Amino acid sequence: xxxxxxxxxxxxxxxxxxxxxxxxxxxxxxxxxxxxxxxxxxxxxxxxxxxxxxxxxxxxxxxxxxxxxxxxxxxxxxxxxxxxxxxxxxxxxxxxxxxxxxxxxxxxxxxxxxxxxxxxxxxxxxxxxxxxxxxxxxxxxxxxxxxxxxxxxxxxxxxxxxxxxxxxxxxxxxxxxxxxxxxxxxxxxxxxxxxxxxxxxxxxxxxxxxxxxxxxxxxxxxxx
Numbered sequence: 001x002x003x004x005x006x007x008x009x010x011x012x013x014x015x016x017x018x019x020x021x022x023x024x025x026x027x028x029x030x031x032x033x034x035x036x037x038x039x040x041x042x043x044x045x046x047x048x049x050x051x052x053x054x055x056x057x058x059x060x061x062x063x064x065x066x067x068x069x070x071x072x073x074x075x076x077x078x079x080x081x082x083x084x085x086x087x088x089x090x091x092x093x094x095x096x097x098x099x100x101x102x103x104x105x106x107x108x109x110x111x112x113x114x115x116x117x118x119x120x121x122x123x124x125x126x127x128x129x130x131x132x133x134x135x136x137x138x139x140x141x142x143x144x145x146x147x148x149x150x151x152x153x154x155x156x157x158x159x160x161x162x163x164x165x166x167x168x169x170x171x172x173x174x175x176x177x178x179x180x181x182x183x184x185x186x187x188x189x190x191x192x193x194x195x196x197x198x199x200x201x202x203x204x205x206x207x208x209x210x211x212x213x214x215x216x217x218x219x220x221x222x223x224x
Contacts, residue, residue: 014045018175020153020165021099022053023079024113026219028164029103030186033224035166037192044168048095050087051150051163052080075113078135079106082118084146085134086127097125108221153177170204178203185220 019035021028039046054076061069079102086094101121111117119132134140153165156177167177181199186192202208 017044018167020049020051022163023102034186038196041193081134088142
């Protein structure tokens with residue numbers, strides 16, 4: 001199956017919003033629920049793409065805390081492999097529903113990124129159960145496609161960020177891309193729309209790079 005790219009305009013005519021995620025990341029999950037809320041309130045269409053925290057950190061594993069290295073080694077690869085295999089074998093239209101099923105189980109229900117949770121998410125979305133076999137496939141059949149999708153997203157923002165990455169058309173037609181926003185809890189209604197409008201306004205300013213403050217709490221999944 002050919003790789004997807006973040007260039008074509010949706011057939012719906014709505015503004016495309018390209019969103020790169022790793023299903024393991026709780027912050028990406030929060031942002032994804034926010035952007036889906038925005039999709040109800042603004043004339044946008046979210047298009048899902050895969051990136052990988054494991055791929056992102058391959059070259060700097062020695063610099064990471066031991067706990068984070070262990071998490072990447074044991075938890076990061078299985079879900080992203082299964083999502084990539086589902087995309088390659090069943091089309092990009094499965095990415096959104098599968099991400100929702102995985103994130104609901106991993107984060108909202110607290111099941112974690114276990115093999116059992118991945119298998120249950122496949123069942124939730126009506127995908128073949130044997131896709132779970134890709135979870136532990138070290139010589140991953142679709143590794144090139146995973147890395148190409150990851151590269152497409154990360155090259156828009158640089159190596160010093162994580163997931164999620166969002167890209168939207170700018171005033172001149174060129175994509176504007178940014179990491180985040182990192183937010184908890186995920187805003188709803190008018191707050192969600194205001195955050196979207198403000199994020200686009202800031203991101204569209206030439207030369208703007210970063211706006212950040214220290215996180216003092218973990219992700220709040222209670223209103224998802």
